[in-house]
Amino acid sequence: MISVLAPLPVLLPLLGAAGTLLVGRHPRTQRTVSLLVLVTVLAVSLLLLWQADAQGATAVSVGGWPVPLGIVLVVDRLSALMLVVASTVALGVLVFAVGQGSADGSEQSPLSIFHPTFLVLIAGVSNAFLAGDLFNLYVGFEILLMASYVLLTLGGSAPRVRAGVTYVIVSLTSSLIFLAAIGLVYAATGTVTMAQLATRLAELPAGTQLLLQSMLLIAFCIKAAVFPLSAWLPDSYPTAPAPVTAVFAGLLTKVGVYAIIRTQTLLFPGGGLDDVLMWAGLATMLIGILGAVAQTDIRRLLSFTLVSHIGYMVFGIALGTAAGLAGAVFYVAHHIAIQTTLFLVAGLVERQGGSTSMDRLGGLATRSPLLAVLFFVPAMNLAGIPPLSGFIGKLGLLQAGIADGSPLALTVVAGGVVTSLLTLLAVARVWTRAFWRPPTQEPAADTAAAAAGDAATAGDGDGVPALVGAGGPAGDGHRTPRQAARRAAWRRHHEVATAGSADPAPRAGAVRALRPLPGVMAAATAAMVAVTVGLTVVAGALYGYTDRAAEDLLDRAPYITAVFGDPVPAEEGE
Structure with missing residues (x-):
């Protein structure tokens, strides 16, 4: 059965993307096709997860071409888990985007490119997780990156285009380095199939191995x-629409982490750069969280915490032990769900409060208790408060570091504890300033600049955010009668809130009125919060699964045997 199911997480989104392009003039049909595709992909991923755990790793040669001539897809415990988590968050984000489009009144005139591009992104992510050779891994990266370029610049506002340019330059640079590394690997070994490289790379001189490993890393x-290769992220992600930012934060960086896990364990098991990775993990934790503590904007703060917590995963990989890898895999799954959820909550905060700047928010806990709960639960999980899954993942990683016992590992353990405490401080600042303190009035002198900033971020000039909807952002060029009526109602609501003022700025002591919380968007976010809580409920079973996945990664034989049927295919493909 797995030979039939394995290609579907890649094939179905690509077919769905083609289908949504064909029905671009029918937004409801687009939404239906996209949702059905992702529900099916999630079901297939769950079946693959069950099979991988019950039967072990399995490889599928696409088109029947023999390995290493053809494309091989490998489903093992690690890749199956990543498929399940990725498809779960993708479905949640898509439902959120559909609800946002309905709430904004843009479902009658959507930007039809959103749905096909989103599905292409998911196809690229799935292909990267399943790829059995380095070049197909590169193709998966390029598919998801091309789709991400489009999604990042939806709306065409100046901040989004500027962030998109930075993102494109950084992504192309990393892709060129990756492609050059693939060329050198092939020149040195005569293959790019990872199961075959697992034996051939060990035969190369130590200096050559170090060069190839360094370039891939x-x-x-x-x-x-x-x-220090993370400075691009906090400036790129926060400018995108809320659903796009959420799926980027949850998935894209984790595909890079997955690639590090796969290559470090399968291709370079000797641990030649483990100390360098451990120092990088420590620096990523501390620099990222210090940047988060310094932020006053919720989205930028979350972007810095995203960078910081990548350090925990890198630490687990660098330990190179079964306990370290199990903790890293568990934390990847946990962090994908948590970070996606928090960025969806940030989108709701911006929608209700008109901004994500903590200086311009207040009183959200009393004025919107549901929104407060939706933020509080994943925020505490991110900070690692017991007994949530964030605490379990961090505890596993810290215990693995203590078991290692080296001075460097113990230093990173101390850094992990400090990072966890500073994460709690960062999310507590969001809670106390945006949710807990009384509603605040933005300074009159800052009102014009703040309104201009909101308009630039939203891609609209009238103060009403233009967000990603059923098929994309609803800009002025796509305004429908229903959308115009909603905007007019928003303006009347704003005028009532500011009535009696001599200038456009609200009066001292006035409270910014909250926009209603759309039901579908709130339900999608609540479902993602439930997923994060569910990770805590099943943490024991999930940790047992990641333990088995880590053992397979260190053994390497299950992966190689799945591809070749021979644990030592030294002469295969000559």
Whole structure:
């Protein structure tokens, strides 16, 4: 059965993307096709997860071409888990985007490119997780990156285009390094099939191995936003629409982390750069969280915490032990769900409060208790408060570091504890300033600049955010009668809130009125919060699964045997 199911997480989104392009003039049909595709992909991924755990790793040669001539897809415990988590968050984000489009009144005139591009992104992510050779891994990266370029610049506002340019330059740089590394690997070994490289790379001189490993690590560390190659992320992600930012934060950097896990364990098991990775993990933790503490904007703060917590995963990989790898895999799954959820909550905060700047928010806990709960639960999980899954993942990694016992590992353990405390401080600042303190009035002198900033971020000039909807952002060029009526109602609501003022700025002591919380968007976010809580409920079973996945990664024989049927295919493909 697995030979039939394995290609579907890649094939179905690509077919769905083609289908949504064909029905671009029918937004409801687009939404239906996209949702059905992702529900099916999630079901297939769950079946693959069950089969991988019950039967072990399995490889599928696409088109029947023999390995290493053809494309091989490998489903093992690690890749199956990543498929399940990725498809779960993708479905949640898509439902959120559909609800946002309905709430904004843009479902009658959507930007039809959103749905096909989103599905292409998911196809690229799935292909990267399943790829059994380095070149197909590169193709998966390029598919998801091309789709991400389009999604990042939806709306065409100046901040989004500027962030998109930075993102494109950084991504192309990492892709060029990756492609050059693939060329050198092929020149040195005569193959790019990872199961075959597992034996051939060991026969190369130590200096050549170190060069190839370094180039691959640099390429993947850029994609994973590992310090000092992470400066691009906080300036790129916060400018995108809320659903786009959420799926980027949840998935894209984790594909880079997955690539590091796969290559470090399968291709370079000797641990030649483990100390360098451990120092990089420590720096990523501390620099990222210090940047988060300094932020006053919720989205930028979350972007810095995203960078910081990549450091925990890198630490687990660098330990190179079964306990370290199990903790890293568990933390990857946990962090994908948590970070996606928090960025969806940030989108709701911006929608209700008109901004994500903590200086201009207040009183959200009393004025919107549901929104407060939706933020509080994943925020505490991110900070690692017991007994949530964030605490379990961090505890596993710290215990693995203590078991290692080396001075460097113990130093990183101390850094992990400090990072966890500073994460709690960062999310507590969001809670106390945006949710807990009384509603605040933005200073009159700052009102014009703040309104201009909101308009630039939203891609609209009238103060009403233009967000990604059923098929994309609803800009002025796509305004429908229903959308115009909603905007007019918003303006009347704003005028009532500011009535009696001599200038456009609200009066001292006035409270910014909250926009209603759309039901579908709130339900999608609540479902993602439930997923994060569910990770805590099943943490024991999930940790047992990641333990088995880590053992397979260190053994390497299950992966090689799945591809070749021979644990030592030294002469295969000559």
